[in-house]
Amino acid sequence: MKKFVNNVDNLLAESLSGFASAHQELVDLYLEPTYLTRKNLTLKNGRKNKVAIISGGGSGHEPLHAGYIGFGMLDAACPGHVFTSPTPDQMIAAAEVVHGDKGVLFIVKNYAGDVMNFEMAAEMLPFENATVLTSDDCAVINSTYTTGRRGVAGTMIVEKCVGSLAETGADLQACKTLGDKVNTRTASIGVALTSCTVPAAGRPTFDIADSEIEMGVGIHGEPGRRRETMREADAIVIDCVDAILADFKARNLSVDNEALLLINGFGATPLMELYLIYNTAAKLFSKHGVKISRSLVGNYVTALDMAGASVTLCLLDDEIKQHWDSPVHTAALRWGM
Amino acid sequence: MKKFVNNVDNLLAESLSGFASAHQELVDLYLEPTYLTRKNLTLKNGRKNKVAIISGGGSGHEPLHAGYIGFGMLDAACPGHVFTSPTPDQMIAAAEVVHGDKGVLFIVKNYAGDVMNFEMAAEMLPFENATVLTSDDCAVINSTYTTGRRGVAGTMIVEKCVGSLAETGADLQACKTLGDKVNTRTASIGVALTSCTVPAAGRPTFDIADSEIEMGVGIHGEPGRRRETMREADAIVIDCVDAILADFKARNLSVDNEALLLINGFGATPLMELYLIYNTAAKLFSKHGVKISRSLVGNYVTALDMAGASVTLCLLDDEIKQHWDSPVHTAALRWGM
Numbered sequence: 001m002k003k004f005v006n007n008v009d010n011l012l013a014e015s016l017s018g019f020a021s022a023h024q025e026l027v028d029l030y031l032e033p034t035y036l037t038r039k040n041l042t043l044k045n046g047r048k049n050k051v052a053i054i055s056g057g058g059s060g061h062e063p064l065h066a067g068y069i070g071f072g073m074l075d076a077a078c079p080g081h082v083f084t085s086p087t088p089d090q091m092i093a094a095a096e097v098v099h100g101d102k103g104v105l106f107i108v109k110n111y112a113g114d115v116m117n118f119e120m121a122a123e124m125l126p127f128e129n130a131t132v133l134t135s136d137d138c139a140v141i142n143s144t145y146t147t148g149r150r151g152v153a154g155t156m157i158v159e160k161c162v163g164s165l166a167e168t169g170a171d172l173q174a175c176k177t178l179g180d181k182v183n184t185r186t187a188s189i190g191v192a193l194t195s196c197t198v199p200a201a202g203r204p205t206f207d208i209a210d211s212e213i214e215m216g217v218g219i220h221g222e223p224g225r226r227r228e229t230m231r232e233a234d235a236i237v238i239d240c241v242d243a244i245l246a247d248f249k250a251r252n253l254s255v256d257n258e259a260l261l262l263i264n265g266f267g268a269t270p271l272m273e274l275y276l277i278y279n280t281a282a283k284l285f286s287k288h289g290v291k292i293s294r295s296l297v298g299n300y301v302t303a304l305d306m307a308g309a310s311v312t313l314c315l316l317d318d319e320i321k322q323h324w325d326s327p328v329h330t331a332a333l334r335w336g337m
Numbered sequence: 338m339k340k341f342v343n344n345v346d347n348l349l350a351e352s353l354s355g356f357a358s359a360h361q362e363l364v365d366l367y368l369e370p371t372y373l374t375r376k377n378l379t380l381k382n383g384r385k386n387k388v389a390i391i392s393g394g395g396s397g398h399e400p401l402h403a404g405y406i407g408f409g410m411l412d413a414a415c416p417g418h419v420f421t422s423p424t425p426d427q428m429i430a431a432a433e434v435v436h437g438d439k440g441v442l443f444i445v446k447n448y449a450g451d452v453m454n455f456e457m458a459a460e461m462l463p464f465e466n467a468t469v470l471t472s473d474d475c476a477v478i479n480s481t482y483t484t485g486r487r488g489v490a491g492t493m494i495v496e497k498c499v500g501s502l503a504e505t506g507a508d509l510q511a512c513k514t515l516g517d518k519v520n521t522r523t524a525s526i527g528v529a530l531t532s533c534t535v536p537a538a539g540r541p542t543f544d545i546a547d548s549e550i551e552m553g554v555g556i557h558g559e560p561g562r563r564r565e566t567m568r569e570a571d572a573i574v575i576d577c578v579d580a581i582l583a584d585f586k587a588r589n590l591s592v593d594n595e596a597l598l599l600i601n602g603f604g605a606t607p608l609m610e611l612y613l614i615y616n617t618a619a620k621l622f623s624k625h626g627v628k629i630s631r632s633l634v635g636n637y638v639t640a641l642d643m644a645g646a647s648v649t650l651c652l653l654d655d656e657i658k659q660h661w662d663s664p665v666h667t668a669a670l671r672w673g674m
Contacts, residue, residue, distance in 0.1 A: 002530040002531070002547060002550070002567055002644065003530075003570075003607075003610055004530075004570040004573070004606065004610035004611075004613055004614055004646065005569070005570055005610070005613070006569045006570050006571050006613075007569075011609070011613065012609075014613045014616050014617075015609045015610070015612045015613045015616070016612070017616045018611075018612035018613055018614070018615040018616030018617075018619070018634070019612045019615075019634075021615065021616060021619055021632075022598075022600075022612065022615050022619070022632040022633075022634050023632070059609060060607070060609065062607065062608035062609050062612075063608060067608075082609075193339040193340075193341075194339070210339060213339070230339055232342070232343045232344075233340075233341040233342055233343050234343050236341070261359075263359075267605070267607050267608075268604070268605035268642060268644070269341065269642070270340075270397070270399065270604050270639065270641050270642050271399035271400060271404075271604075271636070271639065272348070272349075272352045272396060272397065272399050272419075272641070273340055273341035273342065273352070274341075274355075275352045275353070275355035275356045275359065275399075276341055276342065276343075276348065276351045276352045276355055277341055277355070278355035278356075278358065278359050279351050279352070279354045279355030279358060280351075280355075282355070282358055282359070295358075295359040295360070296359075297355070297356075297359050299608070299636070302607065302608070304607050304609070305605060305606070305607050305644070307339065307605070307642070309341065334671055334672055335671055335674075336674070337672075337673070
């Protein structure tokens with residue numbers, strides 16, 4: 001394993017310190033317990049008169065979640081160690097700092113550890129709260145760390161839209177309803193060319209031959225649908241697009257709609273290849289009546305140093321479109337300001 | 338080699354088509370010869386009454402250069418095949434489309450092939466033009482493809498600042514002068530943990546053991562200063578920071594200044610590690626009197642799928658700061674709009 005690391009035990013704190021230093025105009029970092037909040041919470045863009053939006057989860061998926069703290073998105077993020085859930089004290093401490101008078105909404109990827117720890121935090125919080133569980137990964141129903149579908153790249157779309165709505169002063173129930181809707185209207189599937197390597201483990205999470213890919217891989221290297229032979233990109237993308245279309249069909253959601261297409265790199269895939277995937281995926285979806293009107297290509301929800309990518313389609317409606325397009329100012333997503 | 342590729346010969350065209358499709362509100366793509374321009378050149382943000390800023394070079398460094406086309410940065414980009422210079426017909430065709438009445442400024446990374454081809458284009462252009470050669474890499478004096486220092490990650494800082502100045506209606510000489518100044522005040526050095534793999538070659542550009550790093554590597558995998566034993570991150574970052582400080586000292590440039598610190602990933606390095614590098618580099622520079630007041634961390638000038646990173650320091654003055662901070666709207670860099 002070759003990584004830019006000093007001591008594996010300090011990796012998270014050192015990396016977060018760098019993040020907080022590089023983006024000191026945007027975030028404040030607290031280390032015991034560990035969480036990050038928006039800067040200047042008492043200012044106009046701060047906590048008062050809005051639902052506090054908090055997310056979190058294991059590290060290793062950067063820029064998720066801390067990279068999405070800021071105006072129009074998250075109020076706080078609670079990072080666990082690499083691929084490890086944060087603990088309830090982190091969520092409680094973050095909520096105490098960022099909550100206003102409209103309650104707290106947790107956005108949680110559906111993994112058993114995250115669900116348990118966020119539930120414990122929710123029960124212990126002395127003020128109104130609700131949770132949106134993301135579960136956009138249509139690759140498998142249950143998985144290594146999951147009962148039900150996994151939450152993957154679609155999570156950042158949920159965070160963007162809910163964060164936007166919260167800025168308008170909408171109430172907790174409205175924010176939860178929008179988050180659930182975006183999650184329902186989103187489907188993702190990923191494919192791995194290589195494994196990731198968890199620094200503390202020091203070796204690849206799974207073995208994969210030079211001639212193989214993992215179709216439907218999870219963002220922690222969990223097994224997907226099947227191990228396949230490496231093929232040309234278009235053949236792989238066809239399978240991803242078909243899986244997403246089949247998922248929407250099975251859930252009686254018409255794709256004859258405007259949509260956001262997100263091609264997400266897992267960490268070690270060159271942008272050149274991600275755009276090639278976009279090219280094929282956009283054409284295939286269009287053939288099936290999808291009107292791609294919003295696009296995003298890059299590393300948004302990663303799996304450390306995994307080579308691979310995921311395809312995410314989010315079916316837009318006027319409300320989702322409005323909240324996707326609205327101004328956002330975070331370290332990893334910024335427009336309109 | 339496992340990559341998302343259909344046919345190596347079509348990789349560039351397919352990837353550019355995906356880029357142009359994903360960012361159709363920003364760019365227009367032309368394929369024979371190959372170049373990209375800003376969208377809507379006749380509009381306010383288009384070509385008239387400004388110097389046309391054109392860059393280009395081999396592909397594989399995405400988002401450089403096409404990702405920097407748009408308001409406040411480039412008017413056009415001319416991509417060659419992977420790690421291969423574009424040819425003069427590309428630059429001439431691009432210039433014909435984007436030039437206004439104030440001439441054309443080429444921003445060219447200092448590699449022999451690029452220099453030759455841009456020079457040929459410059460000689461053949463029937464209107465006023467000038468060139469800024471970037472040479473921020475302080476690792477080595479001459480290199481595999483280079484007489485003199487290589488142009489690397491600092492190139493995007495030059496493109497940002499010159500692009501901003503051009504929007505104000507400044508003349509060709511002023512744009513060239515600013516570009517040369519930014520280049521002079523910028524130093525970079527990179528380190529590779531792994532080689533990149535050029536798709537057409539199908540195998541790593543160089544061999545490197547699991548216990549080794551290449552200190553001072555170029556963005557095409559060119560040899561650097563020396564092959565070293567892998568060490569903890571801080572030890573590597575210390576060497577990078579020392580190299581940059583020594584370079585400024587040798588050129589009689591005081592670092593007791595405000596500065597922009599760019600930690601650039603080469604393509605396969607997780608953001609978590611890049612922020613850890615930032616953390617150490619920022620502290621070390623501060624100890625030497627540098628006032629880091631601007632930061633950027635991410636994949637901005639890549640080397641395909643190389644694991645590694647570079648450290649870039651740009652010494653700011655009021656003019657550079659103004660043009661770094663000004664609004665920009667491109668696929669890969671966006672703020673203030």
